[in-house]
Amino acid sequence: MRMEIDKDFIGRMKKIMQKDNFLLGIGDIARATGVSQRKLRYWEKKGYISPDDGIEERKHRKYSYYTLAQVSMIESYVKTGFTLSAAVEKTNQHDQVSQAIRKFISDRLTGLVTVDNGFEIDLGEVCDVPNKHLFAILKGNEDTKLVLKDNNVPVEQ
């Protein structure tokens, strides 16, 4: 069983992924990261993290996904022995990374095919490799493979 997911659906998905600017409450951050609300407020006071300062004045703190990742990373370092300030420094060396990964997906997601027990993600052309597309092959629990395949897209009318 092999079925290509229609381009309209993918277009909508890409649009949704590009926005993806949701916010979470402090309780949600605490639940997801294991860092207590008390700590989060303290880290904010120290300037290590910042809640989103949206236009609409809010009475409760709201955090972006970026901050969620930031908190997770800081906590990851702290749990393995780093001091808080060292953990923050290490974390902030590479902000923008998660943003870059999202841009990569949003830019390169070209097509999607459902197969028996997984997906094939069409990532489009690779430089200097004409007439082929790169596919990420996901099948059950196997590791994801990258494969170059002939691009049998029917000619546009």
Next chain:
Amino acid sequence: MRMEIDKDFIGRMKKIMQKDNFLLGIGDIARATGVSQRKLRYWEKKGYISPDDGIEERKHRKYSYYTLAQVSMIESYVKTGFTLSAAVEKTNQHDQVSQAIRKFISDRLTGLVTVDNGFEIDLGEVCDVPNKHLFAILKGNEDTKLVLKDNNVPVEQ
């Protein structure tokens, strides 16, 4: 300026991405999607979406990222003329897609290099292409390119 991000950082990031099971409140979903809280409760009553039913009994609804994507997609269809039930059906045909994309990244993220105005994401080897790694090249506002490059990783001792 060209600097490879250390493997330790990437390892931590992959672990964080694999979990990534945060939950959002109904107000957060409403803000992010433009769908009113009233609608979300109604959609729930109709069985179109479900809040997370965690172990800890909660008094407030909490939604997964999956549901956020679901709501965004339903709203996308509704806004272009589909009936609610048709939008739901179209949306649910391809659940698991966002999960698959995340697994792809988590499986294949091999390395990261910061360059002048962007990143190079090392995605590892491509089947039948020995001694090369596939890189996603992100530079400023340019479209992300895929490139096969020699893999100059120093030999393991």
Next chain:
DNA sequence: ACACTGTTGTCAAATAAGTTGACAAAAATA
């Protein structure tokens, strides 16, 4: 040991956000 700073838990009072149920108004459908 002692003082000091940095960090975290907990409590209390106040405010904001979310819950349900109901009524009514639109909007879609028969």
Next chain:
DNA sequence: TATTTTTGTCAACTTATTTGACAACAGTGT
């Protein structure tokens, strides 16, 4: 038109978050 589906709004109630304070604990340096 009549009927059902969908949505907004209100009210009374419950839960979550906010701030500020006090205390405890860990680490650092004297």
